[in-house]
Amino acid sequence: MARDKDNPLFASGKGRGREPLASRMRPRTLDEFTGQEHIVGPGRLLRRAIQKDQLSSIILSGPPGTGKTTLARIIANTTRSAFIALNAVLSGVGELREAIEKARQHYELYSLKTILFVDEVHRWNKSQQDALLPWVENGTVVLIGATTENPFFEVNRALVSRSRVFLLRTLTDEDLARIARMTLEDKERGYGNYSIRFESGALEHLVHTADGDARSLLNALELAIETSVETWPPASGADIDVSLETAEESIQKRVVLYDKDGDYHY
Incomplete structure (x- = not known):
């Protein structure tokens, strides 16, 4: 070829x-x-x-x-x-x-x-x-x-x-969540060599706010993970904790409080 x-x-x-x-x-x-x-x-x-x-x-x-x-x-x-x-x-x-x-x-x-x-x-x-x-x-x-x-x-x-x-259609949140999982598990190209923990709602925020754009999700995921440690890359097997605040900053949009049974639902 x-x-x-x-x-x-x-x-x-x-x-x-x-x-x-x-x-x-x-x-x-x-x-x-x-x-x-x-x-x-x-x-x-x-x-x-x-x-x-x-x-x-x-x-x-x-x-x-x-x-x-x-x-x-x-x-x-x-x-x-x-x-x-x-x-x-x-x-x-x-x-x-x-x-x-x-x-x-x-x-x-x-x-x-x-x-x-x-x-x-x-x-x-x-x-x-x-x-x-x-x-x-x-x-x-x-x-x-x-x-x-x-x-x-x-x-x-x-x-x-x-x-x-x-x-081609905008990717669904399920599609983006699958891309995120593959990235976190991939030891060759992604972050599978580390133990990464997301604060409740942090990964979901990245997925939802990416709005169907895989590139936007991966750019934000990279920024969130690699700025959550003192130096990059850390040792293989290192623990990395990603906070909701870091996730918000990485994709530049804050979580909107949502309660379908309350005053924020309309």
């Missing part, structure tokens, strides 16, 4: 200091992926296409932190095709032309098709999106576009018509 290893999407973190928790805990396979059962659950079309490496052009649309880039990374890790990633904020027509030339070489030299992932594809203007269209039409690239906007309004209609649109 060929892929664009210079792109930050695939950076390993070696030589760049310690990776943030959200980057370390990115799911590597569909089995590790949490949420979005309606599109990647067992037997679903997108899951079958990824597993069989028979992907056609798609657009992934959904709120931040719901797994769009993670799905692209899983595809990059599993496909036998060449894989090139661009960020529409940082790339223009010049970078697109370079990617297309690489895709042509992949096919001519190795008979490999190329999957082109464009993050925040809605940030390209109409002329930039138009420049991509003929290469999607003639099969030089298979497009994976990711956007937080409604693609039917913000993405070139011709691109949308040649792609299958998958809508």
